[in-house]
Amino acid sequence: QKEVEQNSGPLSVPEGAIASLNCTYSDRVSQSFFWYRQYSGKSPELIMSIYSNGDKEDGRFTAQLNKASQYVSLLIRDSQPSDSATYLCAVRTGGTSYGKLTFGQGTILTVHP
């Protein structure tokens, strides 16, 4: 089992819809969770971090964390063509509050007009 797994893509949604990206992780003691957006030919850009169970909202983005189910998701409301990118889930494993991240394989999102 991979340490961090994301739902297989690519994911295609119409403009204005909600895009739902999912991620599961295997290390039960993980404490910190991150979503990165990566445009083609660019480096990853941090868009959300979440540390506690529940929802965290930032503009059109909502991250959801359920540690009991070892599951973290990212919702993008009112999706725009500019949201088309690869979304990477990252988990800080090992139960520490610092140190290395383990990345999922990424989900390619396409928002079509």
Added chain:
Amino acid sequence: SAVISQKPSRDICQRGTSLTIQCQVDSQVTMMFWYRQQPGQSLTLIATANQGSEATYESGFVIDKFPISRPNLTFSTLTVSNMSPEDSSIYLCSVSTGRNEQFFGPGTRLTVL
């Protein structure tokens, strides 16, 4: 967030040669990381570089192949030694801030012929 620069942004190298990649941060950071992103793949951590100590390498990566320097709190280098075409990849520097979030530099795109 931190402002991170990398040099070179891209290079084309011959098999058997070495390339040193530089990473500069605009503020002092404790932890710096080097990642590799092969074409169409997610990010894989090569090593963690802390100032004043030897770099910590992940499984599958060795110091002879990827020597790292960390002379101060704002700078690090990664050398890719004795290159082969399999080393063609994007190499990314990242830093961990006081909030334990990681931010990435723009990356170095390496092609080995």
